[in-house]
Amino acid sequence: MLHLALFSFFGAICVAGAINLLAQRHPINSALSLIVVMGSLAVEFMLLGAEFVAVIQVIIYAGAIMVLFVFTIMLLNAGEEERSAGSRIAVLLGVPALLILMGLVAWVLIRQNPASGTVAAGALPGTPPEIGRLLFRDFLLPFEITSVLILIAIMGAVVLARKEH
Amino acid sequence: MSGNLSVGWFVLISVIKILIAVPILLGIVAYTVWLERKLVGHIQNRWGPSRVGPFGLLQPIADGLKLFFKEDLTPPYVHKALYLLAPILSLTLALTSIAVIPVGGWVTIRGARIPLQITDVNVALLIILGITSMGVYGVALAGWSSNSKYSLLGSLRASAQMVSYEVALGLSLVGVLILSGTFSLRGIVEHQLGGFWNWNIFGGGQIVAFFIYLCAAYAETNRIPFDLPEAETELVAGYHTEYSSMKFAMFFMSEYANMVTVACLASVLFLGGWSGPLFGPPVLQALLPVFWFFLRVLFFLFLYIWVRGTLPRFRYDQLMAFSWKFLLPLAIANVIITSLVVALRS
Amino acid sequence: MPDNYFARYLPLLLQVGIALALAGGMVILSALVGKHRYSRAKMSPYECGMTPVGDARERFSVKFYLVAMLFILFDVETVFLYPWAVLLKELKMFGFWEMMVYIGIVLVGLFYVWNKGVLDWSGTPRISVGTPAMTAGPADAPGSTPVFSAPVEGSRS
Numbered sequence: 001m002l003h004l005a006l007f008s009f010f011g012a013i014c015v016a017g018a019i020n021l022l023a024q025r026h027p028i029n030s031a032l033s034l035i036v037v038m039g040s041l042a043v044e045f046m047l048l049g050a051e052f053v054a055v056i057q058v059i060i061y062a063g064a065i066m067v068l069f070v071f072t073i074m075l076l077n078a079g080e081e082e083r084s085a086g087s088r089i090a091v092l093l094g095v096p097a098l099l100i101l102m103g104l105v106a107w108v109l110i111r112q113n114p115a116s117g118t119v120a121a122g123a124l125p126g127t128p129p130e131i132g133r134l135l136f137r138d139f140l141l142p143f144e145i146t147s148v149l150i151l152i153a154i155m156g157a158v159v160l161a162r163k164e165h
Numbered sequence: 166m167s168g169n170l171s172v173g174w175f176v177l178i179s180v181i182k183i184l185i186a187v188p189i190l191l192g193i194v195a196y197t198v199w200l201e202r203k204l205v206g207h208i209q210n211r212w213g214p215s216r217v218g219p220f221g222l223l224q225p226i227a228d229g230l231k232l233f234f235k236e237d238l239t240p241p242y243v244h245k246a247l248y249l250l251a252p253i254l255s256l257t258l259a260l261t262s263i264a265v266i267p268v269g270g271w272v273t274i275r276g277a278r279i280p281l282q283i284t285d286v287n288v289a290l291l292i293i294l295g296i297t298s299m300g301v302y303g304v305a306l307a308g309w310s311s312n313s314k315y316s317l318l319g320s321l322r323a324s325a326q327m328v329s330y331e332v333a334l335g336l337s338l339v340g341v342l343i344l345s346g347t348f349s350l351r352g353i354v355e356h357q358l359g360g361f362w363n364w365n366i367f368g369g370g371q372i373v374a375f376f377i378y379l380c381a382a383y384a385e386t387n388r389i390p391f392d393l394p395e396a397e398t399e400l401v402a403g404y405h406t407e408y409s410s411m412k413f414a415m416f417f418m419s420e421y422a423n424m425v426t427v428a429c430l431a432s433v434l435f436l437g438g439w440s441g442p443l444f445g446p447p448v449l450q451a452l453l454p455v456f457w458f459f460l461r462v463l464f465f466l467f468l469y470i471w472v473r474g475t476l477p478r479f480r481y482d483q484l485m486a487f488s489w490k491f492l493l494p495l496a497i498a499n500v501i502i503t504s505l506v507v508a509l510r511s
Numbered sequence: 512m513p514d515n516y517f518a519r520y521l522p523l524l525l526q527v528g529i530a531l532a533l534a535g536g537m538v539i540l541s542a543l544v545g546k547h548r549y550s551r552a553k554m555s556p557y558e559c560g561m562t563p564v565g566d567a568r569e570r571f572s573v574k575f576y577l578v579a580m581l582f583i584l585f586d587v588e589t590v591f592l593y594p595w596a597v598l599l600k601e602l603k604m605f606g607f608w609e610m611m612v613y614i615g616i617v618l619v620g621l622f623y624v625w626n627k628g629v630l631d632w633s634g635t636p637r638i639s640v641g642t643p644a645m646t647a648g649p650a651d652a653p654g655s656t657p658v659f660s661a662p663v664e665g666s667r668s
Contacts, residue, residue, distance in 0.1 A: 003517055046520055055291040056590055063298025064586045067328060068579040074309050075575055127287055128348055132594030136602055140609060147616035150584050154620035157580040158627055161573050172518045179522035183529055236548065237541050253534040260530035264523050284522035325575050328582040335589040342596035411541030415534060482632035489630040497614060500592065504599055508607035511600045
């Protein structure tokens with residue numbers, strides 16, 4: 001009962017943060033809303049029994065990637081964004097297209113596993129050793145490829161910084 | 166025998182533990198400030214606080230009261246919401262880490278075994294790292310929202326410094342994780358029980374990691390020799406230049422609370438936590454570990470102050486080079502060597 | 512200590528709540544108790560007694576951005592090391608070698624940025640990233656902070 005209440009509460013915070021992210025005009029407020037979204041997502045993961053993913057969500061997303069966002073806003077001294085009416089085509093085509101896409105995804109998900117009943121929180125593997133076994137035994141190649149991805153990202157960051165000049 | 170406590174009782178006991186732990190933490194924070202002023206005074210051939218109470222022992226209380234009654238200024242040029250949020254965020258995060266730190270073994274009250282720790286979770290160490298990584302925002306937001314040059318410069322420096330040393334800090338812990346095979350701080354201590362030769366710093370050969378951890382932690386807490394964010398000679402007070410009254414004190418308190426966390430974590434990870442000789446009646450046997458743990462924490466707090474009284478400040482380029490060009494490669498080397506030894510042995 | 516997974520995290524949530532209440536309470540109490548006597552000098556940003564010159568929010572060296580970027584990448588590397596570290600006794604030598612390949616590739620990246628001078632904060636950087644960073648030093652008066660040289664209009668979104 002308490003579990004459900006907490007889950008709904010942080011879910012609501014998460015959605016509210018996401019809406020606020022779009023509604024805010026100043027980039028730093030939007031960035032902070034995104035941090036709130038990340039933080040409440042971490043709590044949701046925690047409540048679902050994925051403790052490792054939850055903490056990683058905080059360390060990487062809230063604690064590292066969002067730091068870069070906030071940094072960039074501070075460094076560029078980005079001011080309030082100017083509002084425009086928006087393009088009419090985007091509204092006319094975008095909204096129906098989005099609805100269709102979401103409907104499609106939902107349809108496919110329900111078709112794929114129609115009997116996806118409820119799973120007790122913490123019933124699925126979420127502890128660090130279980131994640132580790134998956135990562136370092138079953139999915140070894142994708143894991144090693146991550147390192148190449150990091151290498152490319154490092155080089156990309158340096159090259160981009162040089163180009164700016 | 167861990168499952169014999171109902172959830173309701175468990176939560177009640179946790180609340181009691183929190184209500185004991187938080188005032189103790191705040192007390193330690195207050196008296197670390199006193200200890201610092203006293204010790205630095207003596208290092209510089211002065212007396213330090215000596216007027217309020219015997220040995221100036223009531224000084225922290227006087228300071229606290231004074232700060233509450235000081236003018237609480239919210240300047241008109243600041244971004245108000247973030248300006249208020251920053252100190253709240255800093256202090257909340259600083260007071261949260263204590264929840265997962267074990268201060269002693271188990272006590273048995275009426276047949277229920279209760280750990281001397283607010284809560285023992287599987288990923289305790291990572292939770293502290295997560296809290297540390299969020300600490301950057303307190304500093305960054307304070308500087309940005311203040312809309313003052315010194316604040317902004319100080320906070321930029323502080324954030325760049327904190328993220329740089331976070332990498333070395335995170336890597337220095339990997340050796341300990343390899344040895345103990347768990348993220349639970351209780352598990353890490355229990356792995357080191359049985360004599361000082363079992364401590365990670367000696368038996369585990371983690372002395373290099375210990376050094377890296379201390380350096381990185383000093384930088385994370387913005388303490389001398391890494392106190393560039395608030396280098397008085399150039400930046401006035403760094404990111405909290407525009408803060409007054411209790412809002413300033415909250416940054417101050419969170420710095421010291423973070424120091425206590427660092428001291429606790431250093432004891433737990435490298436110096437065997439609460440391990441030490443046990444003797445006497447059962448009550449003493451239950452409380453001695455807490456005493457041994459407290460001694461270690463005191464030692465690290467003393468070290469903080471000693472270093473502050475001794476070392477000069479780094480230059481900013483030295484500071485960045487020290488993290489990226491020295492600590493980071495050293496930490497990676499430590500991971501490689503430790504893992505090779507452990508892998509060969511198992 | 513119940514074995515219930517969820518119950519173990521409840522005290523953590525309680526701790527956050529109590530810490531937040533304490534911190535919020537301090538701000539409110541100090542706002543209520545403290546004096547409020549405003550004057551014009553108090554209302555201007557601190558600038559060593561001078562009248563403030565210019566806006567505080569200038570643009571800074573792109574170097575800070577690079578540091579944050581490198582931090583993310585090495586943080587990701589570290590996070591992969593954690594589950595591996597607690598599992599190493601089970602993975603044995605195989606685990607050691609798979610991580611050596613991983614660390615080796617990331618180390619190439621470290622040497623690349625090292626060689627490019629991204630980690631140098633003193634003197635003229637070999638890779639020219641904006642104006643020399645506002646590295647610390649007595650010459651670094653806030654009024655003369657180097658302004659990032661990208662055109663202002665172009666980078667405002």
